[in-house]
Amino acid sequence: MEREAIIRCRALTRSYRKGETVITPLDGMDLDVPEGDFLALMGPSGSGKTTLLNLVAGIDRPTSGSLRIAGVELAEVPPAKLAAFRAEHIGYIFQLYNLVPVLTAYENVELPLLLRRELSRRERHARVAAALGLVGLADRHDHFPRQLSGGQEQRVAIARAIVPDPKIIVADEPTGDLDRASAGAVMELLGRLNRELGKTIVMVTHDPRTAGHARRVLHLDKGRLVREDQHDHEPALAGEGMAR
């Protein structure tokens, strides 16, 4: 039986004005991403990969078309509630990790949990410890980002993305700034999150090796979908969150 699409785009378009020119990085995209899927977006610079990722992550708004995330039409979510929507449904992994430099690994991972009033300090601690354990950095909890290697920083960023237990993880070139060994470790981790915890992953990458970890690879060009490749990976078990 076909799984329900957790991400559903119809004629999704994003354009903005730059001086006198109207730029349309995403032009009428149709896309269904079932829950538990692992999707890689590839294409040349300016093809609309990051724009699509930002729209899915709810940090940008479509100009036209429909974008439903977890059954919610994003255009109908008031701006004031969009942050709460992101906090609940989306985990974002950046290319350059983007950890807060004055916070330790533990505090960086704890950041999204500070938004959850219902969590006690003890509960937050348990979740952060679990997330750091999952990425193999339990012994680095009191290290600041400057004291970690690039691969370790990215793993902290992954722990930060998964700690609120979102259904969707979006990753913008998560291995783009890493050496091959660290990149392999990060992709192995994302694969586990997809397979073992059922996270839906949407990832932008330029690297075919990294894209090889995904089940589906979408090739974009000039804001449109031009090709789709399928890889024969084990499908994820949808809905197996880490905090259940």
Place this chain on the structure above:
Amino acid sequence: MIGPRHMPLVLKQVWRQRTRSLLTVLGVAVAMFLFASVQAMDRGVTRATSATRADTVLVVYRENRYCPFSSRLPEHYLQRIARLPGVASVVPMKIVVNNCRASLDVITFRGVPAEGFRQYARAMTFLDGSFEKFEARGDAAVIGEALARRRGFRVGDGFDAAGITVNVAGIIRSDEPQDENVAYVHLGFLQRANERNQEGIVTQFNVRVTDAALLPQVARAIDEEFQDDQDPTHTRTEKAFVEAAARDVVEIVRFTRWLGWGCLAAVLALVGNAIVLSVQDRVKEHAIMQTLGFGRGLLARLIVAEGLVLGLIGGSLGTAGACALLWLRPVSFSTEGINLTVSAPPGLLAAGVVGSAVLGALAGLVPAWQASRREIAACFRAV
């Protein structure tokens, strides 16, 4: 505003740019120190010049004289004043100061008859020494608490000022601001202490009336009583007398209120500048936090809280410093024998702390609003 769980985040952001934060806190502390000092000076003037329902004292001075050196009245006026209706008691007083100009460290001698002083001093509390010790010695002096602390005098100490040598017989606390910086001595002793014998001559009479409502008519009656004498009088309430005698100092102190407002503006500018710079440094970081789910309101409140913390720390240090200094080393402006004591009013510390925290928060409002209005995607594109 924000939960306790967010406070470590706020404090880490404040501590992030240590030099900038320390300089800001230092600037706020200096500004609030000045503000608190101005408030204390203003309070001293207000206390010394604001009439209250409890005020029942009139000061009888020589007409058209404005300085204790030039106001000379015959001591025998005492009996004629005492006979007037509404007069409860009269104390003749000779005043000698060691410095006639406006100064921060003037010693004012008030010569009073021992028997009159006992009645006059009923509202005073002896912190050390006693009235009996005062009566026992001709050169005894009972000094105000502020003068004792300023000069470090204790009971039994001798000191010399204006060529007059006295021995401290008591240290008093009084609700009357004028008592805090004076040295009460025997009238006869002070009259004879001058190189020119001034026995029978006093500077003024302090007249207590039976009812505050009678102050104007008793003052009028006294002046009418002596209007045809060789030494006519001008009688005013004690507070009005102080305000007139120390007019120049009062005006200067009241002008300093503007300096106080300037200090508050400086706090606003200092904290505002620090927060603006901090927010500009963290455009990307704020975009990341919003991506993680931090709402615009929460982000704004976190930034406002940073301003509040800077204001609170600086304001607490500055205000507490001013209060401590005034307590350890009391200051009073003295001119023409009138004392305007600079003292920290009750609640100044709390007002300074709360006020500076509020100013800090206000200073953070605009940068917080600006930071919270930025589009996330635009921030990522911009950095």
